[in-house]
Amino acid sequence: EAVVDLHIAEIVNNIAGLSSRDMFDIQMDHFKKALDSAIENDYNKVTFIHGVGNGTLKNALIDALQHYENLKNKRASISKFGVGALDVLIGSE
Numbered sequence: 001e002a003v004v005d006l007h008i009a010e011i012v013n014n015i016a017g018l019s020s021r022d023m024f025d026i027q028m029d030h031f032k033k034a035l036d037s038a039i040e041n042d043y044n045k046v047t048f049i050h051g052v053g054n055g056t057l058k059n060a061l062i063d064a065l066q067h068y069e070n071l072k073n074k075r076a077s078i079s080k081f082g083v084g085a086l087d088v089l090i091g092s093e
Contacts, residue, residue, distance in 0.1 A: 001043065001044060001045045001046070001047070002034070002038055002043055002045075002046045002047070003046070003047045003049065004030070004031070004034045004046060004047070004048050004049065005049045006027045006030060006031060006048055006049055006050050006051070006057065007049065007051055008023045008026065008027060011026055011027065011030050012026060024056065024057065024060070027050075027057055028057075028060060028061075028064065031048060031061060031064065032064065034046065034048075035068070035088065038088075038090060039068075039090055043090055044089065044090055044091060045087055045088065045089050045090065046087075046088045046090070047076045047081065047085055047086070047087050047088075048061060048085065048086050048088065049076075049081060049084060049085045050084055050085065050086060051084040052082070052083060052084045053084075058084075058086065061073075061086055062086070065088065070090065070091055071088055071089065071090055072088075072089040073086055073087060073088050073089070074086070074087050074089070075087070
């Protein structure tokens, strides 16, 4: 299992000069690389912390997951992550 924090401050050191779209693209690229790596390395679950915000990133993650086979997603543990995280289950779990 892995936990990947998609908050922009966790991915890049300095957001100066980045537009909202730039930050979103960086977050989505980080998500895809982390998910692909987890699949290649036979992980069973990855929890992606997307934050609360307005739902744009969360909805984009759910949409992106539609392009993968054998994945399920569900809200991550609220007691552990709050409401801003998504579990991606890989394989037959």
